[in-house]
Amino acid sequence: MIKVTLLYENGDGKTFDMAYYEDKHMPLVAELMGDNLKYYKIDKGIGGRTPDAPIPFLAIGYLYFDKLADYQEAIGPNAEKIIGDIPNFTNIQPTLQISQVVE
């Protein structure tokens, strides 16, 4: 299983509209990607290592695919629309990680 992880790093002046992300952006991504996308998950950052530490990431999104080629096929024709929607919910440029699910 392949997981594409989008990490929205926290920082001064960074904003993130979780309601839009959950109700509009991720459903849009799922609709555009169709059957290539198995499912998605969303984390909301609520804390760091210690109670007074900043939250490292305001949000982390996960897209699951059976294989890397499915992601490439899904993102290719849709990248522009997906990236174009990002300013509607955040001023953060997300870090994109491709992972293999080990366990």
Add this chain to the structure above:
Amino acid sequence: MIKVTLLYENGDGKTFDMAYYEDKHMPLVAELMGDNLKYYKIDKGIGGRTPDAPIPFLAIGYLYFDKLADYQEAIGPNAEKIIGDIPNFTNIQPTLQISQVVE
């Protein structure tokens, strides 16, 4: 559901022994934390945004709890043993994020 995420950021000279992490470290964490821990997951970083981009994180580990108090109870008496095992598989100081699983 609460998720504690450990992110092992990539960088010059950074190393990560996935076999040890999967076969020794995470089972140790699970044994120490007992029933407070629901389950855990492991990602292995294999790529970034573009084929020639560096991998942002060599590994990401996830610990799932029903509630924050369960994590606090689980980590309190075991933090020293868990942190003490980290040099056995990596020279990376992991970033720790506490998240709420939104979806």
